[in-house]
Amino acid sequence: MAPNVMVSLPVVDLALQPSVVATAIRHACESRGFFYVTNHGVPREAVDAMFHAAREFFSLPVHLKQTVLQDHNNRGWTPMGEETLDPSSSKRGDSKEGYYIGREAEEDEIGLPLRGANNWPDEEKLGLVNWRRVMEAYHDEMSSLARRLMPVFAEALGLEKNFFDEHFRRPTALLRPLHYAASESSPDEGVFAAGAHSDYGVLTILAVDAEAPGLEIQEANGSWTPVAGGTSGGFCVNIGDLCERWTNGRFRSTVHRVVTKQCQGERWSAAFFWEPEFDVVVTPIVREGEKPHYEPCKYGDYILGKYAATHEGFKDS
Ligand SMILES: O=C(O)CCC(=O)C(=O)O
Numbered sequence: 652m653a654p655n656v657m658v659s660l661p662v663v664d665l666a667l668q669p670s671v672v673a674t675a676i677r678h679a680c681e682s683r684g685f686f687y688v689t690n691h692g693v694p695r696e697a698v699d700a701m702f703h704a705a706r707e708f709f710s711l712p713v714h715l716k717q718t719v720l721q722d723h724n725n726r727g728w729t730p731m732g733e734e735t736l737d738p739s740s741s742k743r744g745d746s747k748e749g750y751y752i753g754r755e756a757e758e759d760e761i762g763l764p765l766r767g768a769n770n771w772p773d774e775e776k777l778g779l780v781n782w783r784r785v786m787e788a789y790h791d792e793m794s795s796l797a798r799r800l801m802p803v804f805a806e807a808l809g810l811e812k813n814f815f816d817e818h819f820r821r822p823t824a825l826l827r828p829l830h831y832a833a834s835e836s837s838p839d840e841g842v843f844a845a846g847a848h849s850d851y852g853v854l855t856i857l858a859v860d861a862e863a864p865g866l867e868i869q870e871a872n873g874s875w876t877p878v879a880g881g882t883s884g885g886f887c888v889n890i891g892d893l894c895e896r897w898t899n900g901r902f903r904s905t906v907h908r909v910v911t912k913q914c915q916g917e918r919w920s921a922a923f924f925w926e927p928e929f930d931v932v933v934t935p936i937v938r939e940g941e942k943p944h945y946e947p948c949k950y951g952d953y954i955l956g957k958y959a960a961t962h963e964g965f966k967d968s
C-alpha cells in the first residue's frame with residue numbers, strides 16, 4: 652500500500668474568542684482528536700530549558716540513570732526498550748526511554764496508589780544543575796495550560812464551563828520527557844520507536860523538539876498518516892481514551908505511533924498526560940436521545956490496568 656501523504660493537523664489559536672476556540676476544538680475532537688495549539692502562553696524558554704534538562708539526564712550513563720528507576724508510583728526513569736506500547740505487533744520494546752514526573756502528592760495522599768513523592772535525581776551526585784526546578788516549572792506550565800483548556804472542552808460539549816473542575820482538583824498530571832534512539836523503525840518487522848497506541852487519559856499535550864518528524868496517526872481504514880512536524884512553538888494536543896469514554900464516543904481518541912529513521916538522528920519529545928482525580932467515576936455524558944455506550948468506570952482502577960498491560964516495571968503492582 653502506498654504511504655499516505657502527510658497531514659497538517661488543525662491549528663487552534665487560543666488567542667481567538669473563546670466561542671471560536673471552542674468550535675474549532677469541537678471540530679478537531681470529533682474528527683481525528685488531534686490538533687495544534689498556538690498562542691498558548693507557555694514561554695519558549697520553559698520549553699527549551701525542559702528539553703535541555705531532558706538531554707542532560709538521558710545522556711548520563713545507565714548506572715546513574717538506574718538510581719531513579721521508575722517506582723511503584725510511576726515516577727522516574729523508564730529505560731530504553733522497557734515499554735511496549737503495542738505488545739500485539741512488536742518484536743521488542745519501543746526504542747525510547749522516558750522519565751515520569753507527576754504532581755507532588757499532598758500529605759493525606761501519601762501511600763495511596765500512584766500518589767507518592769516524585770523520584771527526583773540526586774542532582775549533585777548526577778552532575779545536574781537545577782534539574783528539578785526546570786522540570787517543575789514546565790510541569791506547572793502544562794498544568795496551567797490544561798486547566799485553561801478544560802473549560803473550552805466543556806463549552807465545546809455544550810456543558811457549563813466549570814463542568815470538569817470538581818473532577819480535576821487533584822489531577823493525575825504526568826510529564827514524560829522522551830528520548831528516541833537514532834534507530835530505524837521497521838513496522839513490517841515489529842520494530843517501533845513507539846508502538847501503536849491510544850493515550851489513556853483525557854488529554855495529552857505534546858512538545859516535539861525541533862518539530863522532528865515521526866508521529867503517525869491511524870486512519871479508519873487502518874492505514875498510517877504521518878503528521879507534519881507541527882507549528883513552530885505550538886503544542887500538539889490529542890484526546891485520550893478516557894475522554895472518548897467520558898464524551899460517549901463523541902470526541903475521538905485516535906491510535907498513533909512513532910516511527911524513526913536512523914539518518915534523522917535522535918528524537919526528543921515531552922508528553923504531558925492530564926487525567927482526573929483517582930476516585931472520580933467517569934460516567935458518559937450523553938446528549939438528548941442518546942444511550943450511553945460505556946459503563947461508568949472509576950478512573951483509578953482503569954489506569955492501573957492500563958499500566959500493567961504495557962510497562963515491564965509495573966506488571967506486579
Ligand atoms: O513522541 C511522540 O511524538 C509521541 C509520544 C506518545 O504518543 C506518547 O507518549 O503517548
Ligand SMILES: [Fe+2]
Binds near residue numbers: 848849850855907
Ligand atoms: Fe501517545
